[in-house]
Structure formats: structure tokens, C-alpha cells
Amino acid sequence: MDPIILAYIAGFLDGDGSIFFQLVKRKGYIWGYQIRCSVAFYQKTEHADILEWLKSLFNRGYIRHRKTGISDYTIVEPEEVKNILLSLKPYVRLKHEQIELGIEILKLSKQVINASDFLKTCQMVDRFKNLNYSRKRKITSEDVKELLKRHNHLTPVETDPERVRVEVEKI
């Protein structure tokens, strides 16, 4: 993508966008939690055109118009979030820590082969709490740890690689 466009989007994201990672409890997930990542852009619904324009560039995600008069464009697909973070990285000036940590989490998520790896990735998600200081995070890696222990996942256990592959795609 044109560097001028990427620099503009980086400024727009720094000005009023957000990057965040959350731990979400999910039945059917091998470690009981999903690492959910989001890149979101906000704008008054009256000017939601700019969100449509962003969506036309990234070809992923969804736009919501809230009753408050604010719309958002949010991308949650891990591969696409990673691509967006990688392409904006050279241009952002405020959210560089979030971008670097985000890319690292997304890379590690794909390499998880046991509960301990998963927990380490969740601990990196905790660090987002400090970067996005205004955001209250309900679930931390401590909750994940507790569940993993309860299910005896944190004792060294051989994991079915096929199951892990499917799981990683779900994250």
C-alpha cells in the first residue's frame, strides 16, 4: 500500500484508534480461553465514509453504527490484524509499543504447542493492560493459569499436534 496512505492511517489510529488484546473464556477451545485481538477505528456516524474507505483497503472486519452516534470499524482476524500492525509499524508515533507487543503475541499464538506456551502468551496480553492504561481488563493470565492448573494442563503433557493446529487457527 502507498506509504502516504499508510502514514495517514497511522496518524488516524494514533489520534483516535485502538489496538487491544483480550482473553475471552471459550468453551470448546483447547486451553479454555481465546486470545482475541482487535484493531479499531472510530468516527462520528455522520463521517462513517472514512471507515468504509478503510474497510475497502483492508477488505476485512466490520463496521458498527452505535446509538451514541459513534461508528467503529473493527478487525479481529489474527492474520489481518498482524498484517495491519506490520504495515503501520514504520509510521505510528504513539502506539509503537502496542504494535510491537501485538505482533509478538500474534506470532507466538501460532507457535503454541502446550499449556505453558499458551500461558506465556496470555501473560504478554496482560502487558496490554499497562499500555492501554485507560482500559479495565477483567480476565488476566492468572485466570487462565488457574483453569489450566485445574485441568492439569500445566503438567508436562504431550499434545496432539493436529488438535493444536486447529486450535491455533481458532485463536
Next chain:
Amino acid sequence: MDPIILAYIAGFLDGDGSIFFQLVKRKGYIWGYQIRCSVAFYQKTEHADILEWLKSLFNRGYIRHRKTGISDYTIVEPEEVKNILLSLKPYVRLKHEQIELGIEILKLSKQVINASDFLKTCQMVDRFKNLNYSRKRKITSEDVKELLKRHNHLTPVETDPERVRVEVEKI
């Protein structure tokens, strides 16, 4: 300035900045009102570095840290505001109407030679009310018109060109 930097600033301004024009009552001003223009960038005080960076680029304006935890960097010098608007114009995607109207107002302000010219410029300032729809404007061109009429400025009167020159510099 580097187009990449300008594109970033345009995105930052579109995301969470503002351009506004106000009519301010001023004793000692030939037409009784000042046309005040501002370009402002906002950020949490914790990240006020980015405002310092912007100030280092524009070399004008001032930074204020508010008790709310929000800081702003505001430029009000008409020539500098005009230069900023002109340089960001090719890159903005949301505030292009404000930028075009702003440049026009700033150009006309310098050409005011009588009360009628001044009033026309004030009427253009009124149009900002619609562009920055969320902002309540207290003084409109109607107030200016009333004062100009009361002082008989709106009847065709020869104006001292030297006085006008000084006045235009003050605007």
C-alpha cells in the same frame, strides 16, 4: 515538509484534532470583533510528547496541560494556521471542507477594506458552525452586523487604509 510526515499529521488531525474559527468581541478593534482561528491537536498528557514533536515542526503555538489529563497543542497565529492548512490540504480526508473554508477566510481577512467586507468574512465564519456541528457558537455574524450598524459602519464610508492595514494584522 516530508509528505509522509504531513500525511501522518493529517490523519492525526482527522482522528482527534480540530480546526475552528470564532468571532470574539474586542475593544480597540476597528470592527469591534476579532476573527480568531485555531488548529488544535489533543492527546492524553501522558503522551504529550507527540504534541511537543508537532510544536517542534511548526515552531508556533502553545501546549496546555489540563487538569482532566488531556493536553492540547493550539496554533492561533493566522499566517501559521494558513500555512498548516495549506500543507495538510492534500492529505486530509475528513476535514477538507474546514480546510478549504479556513484558507478562504484567512485570505479574505487580509483583504478587508470596509465593514461590508468584514461582515462577509464573518458570515463565512458562521459556516464553520455547520461543519463543526458539535460545537455551540455564541457569537454569529448577526452580532457583528448589529454592532457595525449601530456604529454606522455599514453605510458606505471611506476607511483610512493605514488603519485597515493595522487592523488586518491584528485579526
